[in-house]
Amino acid sequence: xxxxxxxxxxxxxxxxxxxxxxxxxxxxxxxxxxxxxxxxxxxxxxxxxxxxxxxxxxxxxxxxxxxxxxxxxxxxxxxxxxxxxxxxxxxxxxxxxxxxxxxxxxxxxxxxxxxxxxxxxxxxxxxxxxxxxxxxxx
Amino acid sequence: xxxxxxxxxxxxxxxxxxxxxxxxxxxxxxxxxxxxxxxxxxxxxxxxxxxxxxxxxxxxxxxxxxxxxxxxxxxxxxxxxxxxxxxxxxxxxxxxxxxxxxxxxxxxxxxxxxxxxxxxxxxxxxxxxxxxxxxxxxxxxxxxxxxxxxxxxxxxxxxxxxxxxxxxxxxxxxxxxxxxxxxxxxxxxxxxxxxxxxxxxxxxxxxxxxxxxxxxxxxxxxxxxxxxxxxxxxxxxxxxxxxxxxxxxxxxxxxxxxxxxxxxxxxxxxxxxxxxxxxxxxxxxxxxxxxxxxxxxxxxxxxxxxxxxxxxxxxxxxxxxxxxxxxxxxxxxxxxxxxxxxxxxxxxxxxxxxxxxxxxxxxxxxxxxxxxxxxxxxxxxxxxxxxxxxxxxxxx
Numbered sequence: 114x115x116x117x118x119x120x121x122x123x124x125x126x127x128x129x130x131x132x133x134x135x136x137x138x139x140x141x142x143x144x145x146x147x148x149x150x151x152x153x154x155x156x157x158x159x160x161x162x163x164x165x166x167x168x169x170x171x172x173x174x175x176x177x178x179x180x181x182x183x184x185x186x187x188x189x190x191x192x193x194x195x196x197x198x199x200x201x202x203x204x205x206x207x208x209x210x211x212x213x214x215x216x217x218x219x220x221x222x223x224x225x226x227x228x229x230x231x232x233x234x235x236x237x238x239x240x241x242x243x244x245x246x247x248x249x250x251x
Numbered sequence: 252x253x254x255x256x257x258x259x260x261x262x263x264x265x266x267x268x269x270x271x272x273x274x275x276x277x278x279x280x281x282x283x284x285x286x287x288x289x290x291x292x293x294x295x296x297x298x299x300x301x302x303x304x305x306x307x308x309x310x311x312x313x314x315x316x317x318x319x320x321x322x323x324x325x326x327x328x329x330x331x332x333x334x335x336x337x338x339x340x341x342x343x344x345x346x347x348x349x350x351x352x353x354x355x356x357x358x359x360x361x362x363x364x365x366x367x368x369x370x371x372x373x374x375x376x377x378x379x380x381x382x383x384x385x386x387x388x389x390x391x392x393x394x395x396x397x398x399x400x401x402x403x404x405x406x407x408x409x410x411x412x413x414x415x416x417x418x419x420x421x422x423x424x425x426x427x428x429x430x431x432x433x434x435x436x437x438x439x440x441x442x443x444x445x446x447x448x449x450x451x452x453x454x455x456x457x458x459x460x461x462x463x464x465x466x467x468x469x470x471x472x473x474x475x476x477x478x479x480x481x482x483x484x485x486x487x488x489x490x491x492x493x494x495x496x497x498x499x500x501x502x503x504x505x506x507x508x509x510x511x512x513x514x515x516x517x518x519x520x521x522x523x524x525x526x527x528x529x530x531x532x533x534x535x536x537x538x539x540x541x542x543x544x545x546x547x548x549x550x551x552x553x554x555x556x557x558x559x560x561x562x563x564x565x566x567x568x569x570x571x572x573x574x575x576x577x578x579x580x581x582x583x584x585x586x587x588x589x590x591x592x593x594x595x596x597x598x599x600x601x602x603x604x605x606x607x608x609x610x611x612x613x614x615x616x617x618x619x620x621x622x623x624x625x626x627x628x629x630x631x632x633x634x635x636x637x638x639x640x641x642x643x644x645x646x647x
Binding site for chain 2: 119121122123124125126155175181182183184185187188190191194198200201202209210211212213214215216225227238241243
């Protein structure tokens with residue numbers, strides 16, 4: 114029998130990061146934003162470093178972004194790990210300083226490039242909706 | 252410049268256990284070997300040690316990352332100290348040294364024993380766990396945002412920065428290859444090193460791709476071992492056995508976001524090396540051209556390449572030309588780097604092997620690998636994501 118892919122390790126959720134990790138249940142990528150000066154705040158933190166406001170809450174963003182950097186992992190670190198796969202940082206279109214670690218899917222790994230436009234999709238694991246990204250079509 | 256506290260501190264003794272992939276001794280036995288050797292090297296007795304500092308503190312698990320902490324060693328050696336510290340929330344792997352310098356400058360201590368012990372090679376043989384960053388269960392802390400994405404080890408995660416550095420500055424694989432070759436050649440002359448067989452560019456290009464652009468020969472080697480250093484107040488150092496190696500300057504600044512994913516702008520590729528280097532140079536009248544040897548962090552080869560420009564030896568983007576065919580960074584070159592083999596070939600002692608090597612060279616004990624020109628000034632650096640720090644030693 115083929116070994117199955119290992120389960121994705123999951124983050125511990127709390128009131129700060131719940132929206133980010135579960136927004137996918139409604140198909141939305143949720144990023145914290147200051148209700149006063151409108152700056153994005155990531156990772157989710159109940160403080161705006163731009164204006165010191167505590168009025169920060171998650172809002173849906175477009176789900177589109179660009180690949181900031183990536184690596185194609187070739188090493189099979191454990192049985193069943195589907196190699197090669199792409200680990201990347203994606204910066205969101207609304208604010209390039211907001212970076213999301215992710216896997217790039219829906220494309221041959223060797224075709225992935227820095228600055229490639231991508232869009233979010235979600236993979237549910239337990240109650241967590243893991244944001245993944247794929248190339249923007251067209 | 253004389254008022255900066257680190258200039259009141261000197262390295263007075265160093266010690267190193269056997270460094271290997273399969274230790275025959277326990278972590279505590281290795282630690283005692285290194286520490287007793289360092290105390291003796293300084294011409295001191297256990298009772299002279301009045302401070303203790305370690306990185307990154309005992310992790311109290313089977314990972315081998317940090318099996319021995321300051322409290323265990325204080326008890327094992329029955330040290331009577333005025334101050335001690337162990338922990339990983341410091342500016343890079345040399346943070347335990349910076350803490351010790353502060354304790355001496357503040358007058359808490361005269362002689363601080365600093366040590367780093369690892370047991371990663373043996374620990375991994377005993378564990379089937381392939382994921383070094385996440386140990387099962389839910390992920391907490393700063394790395395949690397990487398948890399679901401099979402960022403299994405530091406090598407996969409660090410490859411992100413390597414890729415961006417290559418993209419932004421045109422770093423060529425021939426250059427990182429020359430760094431690996433240089434370190435291996437130096438290791439071939441160092442009986443303490445783990446990997447001593449010289450390698451060629453062909454060997455480098457033939458080595459397995461781990462996570463693009465990272466090859467196996469870009470990666471340092473997990474090992475078992477311990478390194479210890481005695482730091483002393485400069486007044487006490489003059490009565491010790493060895494020529495005085497004064498701390499000329501420390502760079503501990505963290506002025507970019509301490510984050511493995513949000514670090515942005517120039518720092519995505521260069522990380523906090525920018526701010527730690529700037530601080531070090533602000534605290535000395537010396538210039539990069541005054542540096543005789545450099546132990547530049549080589550957890551991965553590109554760390555060393557990034558430090559060549561971050562430390563001011565060349566401009567960003569000139570790393571390929573600076574390294575060239577490798578002759579400039581060789582033992583006979585203008586700027587010998589990683590003279591003991593570095594972590595790539597000696598073993599991953601997290602900057603402490605390279606601190607031991609800096610003192611070894613400045614005291615002219617390098618044997619077959621001794622740099623032949625006069626040596627007065629050395630720098631040591633650390634790197635790896637937001638981890639960064641640097642320091643400069645001057646032989647008086």
